[in-house]
Amino acid sequence: MRVHIVQGVALLSTGLLAGAFGYGAVNLVPTFNAVPLDMRLDFHAELMKMNGITMQAAMGLSIVSAATLAVLTRGRARLTAGAASLLTLVSLLVTRFGNVPINGRIKQWAAGSAPADHAEILGRWEAFNITRTLTAVLAFALLTALASRRSHSDAAARSTSRERRAVLRG
Numbered sequence: 001m002r003v004h005i006v007q008g009v010a011l012l013s014t015g016l017l018a019g020a021f022g023y024g025a026v027n028l029v030p031t032f033n034a035v036p037l038d039m040r041l042d043f044h045a046e047l048m049k050m051n052g053i054t055m056q057a058a059m060g061l062s063i064v065s066a067a068t069l070a071v072l073t074r075g076r077a078r079l080t081a082g083a084a085s086l087l088t089l090v091s092l093l094v095t096r097f098g099n100v101p102i103n104g105r106i107k108q109w110a111a112g113s114a115p116a117d118h119a120e121i122l123g124r125w126e127a128f129n130i131t132r133t134l135t136a137v138l139a140f141a142l143l144t145a146l147a148s149r150r151s152h153s154d155a156a157a158r159s160t161s162r163e164r165r166a167v168l169r170g
Contacts, residue, residue: 010065017058017139021133041110048103062088080146089138091132098128
């Protein structure tokens with residue numbers, strides 16, 4: 001039972017993380033690129049205030065819950081959950097050491113002006129964003145596959161158990 005709860009938390013938190021990053025990559029970034037630079041900078045700086053709290057919490061919960069699932073399971077399930085935890089850790093590290101420093105620069109630009117090489121720097125931010133999105137989506141895919149495999153295994157075990165009881169009664 002405890003494994004199912006941890007697995008549910010891992011799926012939910014990693015799914016929310018992958019969904020948020022995916023939404024940003026598919027909707028926000030193209031919108032950033034379609035509006036005037038000053039509007040993008042203002043919006044980006046404001047958005048990061050909220051994201052700093054919610055995304056860090058989602059990443060932390062995803063890492064811890066997938067790692068806990070790895071500890072509670074064995075064999076292939078352990079490897080799958082551990083890989084999901086590591087992928088989410090990569091998302092966190094890319095965010096912390098790639099996106100966050102650029103976000104700080106964007107905040108300064110929003111208060112003043114962007115440097116001549118701002119397009120290159122924003123391109124690097126987008127590359128980091130794609131990387132963290134892909135690692136989060138892959139982590140979620142691994143946990144989804146694990147849940148599907150466990151669900152199938154549990155159903156087969158219940159079926160086998162029912163068959164044994166029927167044979168014993170029969």
